Amino acid sequence: MPEGHTIHRQARLQRAALAGERLRIWSPQGRFAAGAARLDGRELDDIEALGKHLLYRWDSGDTLHVHLGLFGKFKTFKSDPPPPTEMTRLAMANHRAVVYLAGPTICELITPEDEDGLRTRIGPDPLAEPRAGRRFAGNLSRRRIPIGAALLDQQIVAGVGNVYRAEVLFKCGIAPQRPADQLDGSDASALWSIIKSELRAGETAGRIVTVGPNDVGVRARKDIPPQERLYVYKRDGRPCRRCGDMVLRTEMANRLIWWCPTCQPC
């Protein structure tokens, strides 16, 4: 479930489980065999999350770059780990924990130049740089594309994916069709705040829950049942939780997006 909140959560949990120790590294699938052989037995210094990217720093000076893409998944075991499957691209283990990685789009060692290139082609990450709201607003003001498309562009803001783009636009009352460069300063600032708080909540909870408890009649976010955790995502044809109007669906930036025409007027 890889939007930015997942990546930051994985960085935090894996850092706690693995960093500061020499690790056993191998590639059961074999597709990262050379990189794994190079890292095996080295100490992991730190893990950094950058938008949807993870950077693992090793005492050898090497940097491992992982991007989960749409399908990539981590599995962590604290005790009695099952053997990895033949789909496991990367396995990392110490005496306390084992982390398996399967299905990533990217799992490779990168040079400092590669890393510079990565940093220049992604925009501000609300979880890593919470005070970068002005850069975000500036990025929006330079793009004549719908805001619904702009939020998926990782050069504008890093870490937002298809669920959060629909949900944060709903929470801000902004129609996805509105041109990014037409948002005024207060819209951009409200959007940045909501993106930050929602990603943070997702990082903490380990799942995406955007609805306020009041809207589904329970006391706390953690009591919200799975099918009621979102306002609009994949809810086309069903009544809006706020106003009762029909949630609509359209395609934007090659992905489907959902919105409420009453709560998010054009």
Add this chain to the structure above:
DNA sequence: GGGTGATGCTGAG
């Protein structure tokens, strides 16, 4: 057991 779609992104044309 097969088909499908998914919280992502790139490169060819």
Add this chain to the structure above:
DNA sequence: TCAGCCTCACCCC
């Protein structure tokens, strides 16, 4: 703009 890639949960038969 579109095909392609990575994997698996879920649906339907």
